[in-house]
Amino acid sequence: xxxxxxxxxxxxxxxxxxxxxxxxxxxxxxxxxxxxxxxxxxxxxxxxxxxxxxxxxxxxxxxxxxxxxxxxxxxxxxxxxxxxxxxxxxxxxxxxxxxxxxxxxxxxxxxxxxxxxxxxxxxxxxxxxxxxxxxxxxxxxxxxxxxxxxxxxxxxxxxxxxxxxxxxxxxxxxxxxxxxxxxxxxxxxxxxxxxxxxxxxxxxxxxxxxxxxxxxxxxxxxxxxxxxxxxxxxxxxxxxxxxxxxxxxxxxxxxxxxxxxxxxxxxxxxxxxxxxxxxxxxxxxxxxxxxxxxxxxxxxxxxxxxxxxxxxxxxxxxxxxxxxxxxxxxxxxxxxxxxxxxxxxxxxxxxxxxxxxxxxxxxxxxxxxxxxxxxxxxxxxxxx
Numbered sequence: 001x002x003x004x005x006x007x008x009x010x011x012x013x014x015x016x017x018x019x020x021x022x023x024x025x026x027x028x029x030x031x032x033x034x035x036x037x038x039x040x041x042x043x044x045x046x047x048x049x050x051x052x053x054x055x056x057x058x059x060x061x062x063x064x065x066x067x068x069x070x071x072x073x074x075x076x077x078x079x080x081x082x083x084x085x086x087x088x089x090x091x092x093x094x095x096x097x098x099x100x101x102x103x104x105x106x107x108x109x110x111x112x113x114x115x116x117x118x119x120x121x122x123x124x125x126x127x128x129x130x131x132x133x134x135x136x137x138x139x140x141x142x143x144x145x146x147x148x149x150x151x152x153x154x155x156x157x158x159x160x161x162x163x164x165x166x167x168x169x170x171x172x173x174x175x176x177x178x179x180x181x182x183x184x185x186x187x188x189x190x191x192x193x194x195x196x197x198x199x200x201x202x203x204x205x206x207x208x209x210x211x212x213x214x215x216x217x218x219x220x221x222x223x224x225x226x227x228x229x230x231x232x233x234x235x236x237x238x239x240x241x242x243x244x245x246x247x248x249x250x251x252x253x254x255x256x257x258x259x260x261x262x263x264x265x266x267x268x269x270x271x272x273x274x275x276x277x278x279x280x281x282x283x284x285x286x287x288x289x290x291x292x293x294x295x296x297x298x299x300x301x302x303x304x305x306x307x308x309x310x311x312x313x314x315x316x317x318x319x320x321x322x323x324x325x326x327x328x329x330x331x332x333x334x335x336x337x338x339x340x341x342x343x344x345x346x347x348x349x350x351x352x353x354x355x356x357x358x359x360x361x362x363x364x365x366x367x368x369x370x371x372x373x374x375x376x377x378x379x380x381x382x383x384x
Contacts, residue, residue, distance in 0.1 A: 009130050016156045018134060023048040023152055029139040035129040041122060044091065049149035052094050052115055053122040057177045058209070060245040063093045065215050066117040070110040092248060093118070098145050112148045119150055121211070123159035128175060162222075171225050176210040178239035180228060181302045188236040205305065205333055209242055240306050265382050268292040268309035270300045270326065271344070272318045280313065283371050284378070297321050305335060311381050312336070314361075316345035324359045331360035340381035344374075 010018075015033070022031065026048035033041040033055070041055030056062070067074065088095050097114060100106040166172045182188055182204055189197045203213060214221035231237045267284050269291070271277050277293035284291045292307055294300050297318045304312065312330060314323040323343045330336050340362040356364045363377045 030137045033134045034132045053119045056125045058244045066114045127163040179209045179242045181240045183302045184236040265310040266290040269313040270294045271315035311340045328359040
């Protein structure tokens with residue numbers, strides 16, 4: 001039997017062995033697996049058979065991706081997934097699939113394929129982290145509808161083979177749960193044909209993880225990762241952490257529901273002068289907003305895409321590029337179509353203002369102006 005309460009780490013082979021032990025002992029209940037540096041996983045057993053597994057960094061993204069693969073026509077919004085007041089007793093992912101089947105929205109075969117797809121990814125994710133000794137919680141009787149019994153031994157073997165392929169190809173350090181982001185645009189553009197570069201920019205602009213990009217372009221995640229490997233190793237692309245989507249899970253009566261606190265607007269400032277950004281940063285933070293300073297204009301685009309600021313301030317004169325050129329590039333990105341962009345300058349001529357408007361700038365503020373003027377422009381943009 002698996003020991004409980006220990007904080008020590010165990011090897012992956014020992015963990016697989018513990019799963020097979022539960023199978024031999026015809027265990028019913030849940031097994032929880034913890035990695036303090038990342039996330040927890042949970043597995044559900046009935047009479048020694050694995051019914052379902054979930055957890056990790058992106059349980060919601062993973063589940064939705066598997067659902068979309070089997071049911072491309074389904075609209076989770078129209079299905080009221082996030083608005084229903086239903087209380088999930090054990091595992092919302094599994095229970096939603098069960099309710100869909102009972103309502104005639106999904107066939108049994110597709111339910112099984114979704115379950116298998118989720119478990120396959122969970123097993124893959126576990127390979128990449130150190131895991132603590134699992135804890136188990138016995139549960140008497142049948143607590144989840146038995147859609148299928150996962151062939152545990154077969155999945156363990158397949159998972160080990162897949163991970164071995166990633167190790168042999170030298171990509172085991174790349175997490176598919178992260179999203180790729182271009183950090184050296186000019187160098188990457190110089191190495192790729194124009195069309196290929198534009199396709200990559202457009203694809204990465206979607207803010208999707210490697211798992212999601214793989215599903216979108218219908219290319220195995222292994223092949224997709226290998227295809228961008230040279231640019232990752234050269235530092236032209238980097239992998240960025242991405243938050244999971246919200247869970248529709250409801251709390252039981254009497255439980256305190258955590259209300260997510262709305263963050264203050266994030267104001268980004270792209271200026272090669274540290275002195276200028278420090279001054280503006282103090283002004284903005286004093287006003288109660290968050291501040292992001294970017295000193296290298298060549299790295300501005302990937303940082304802005306990753307952070308998604310509410311307002312962007314651009315210095316007019318910078319090395320290599322200028323505020324007009326950068327504003328035009330930012331405005332062409334779909335995620336910044338409506339984001340206010342304010343150009344900061346030491347000049348204040350009519351020609352400059354007209355040019356700023358032509359490249360998509362929302363505002364034009366002189367650096368020499370009263371600080372209150374900048375705050376006034378930002379406040380006006382936030383309130384729109």
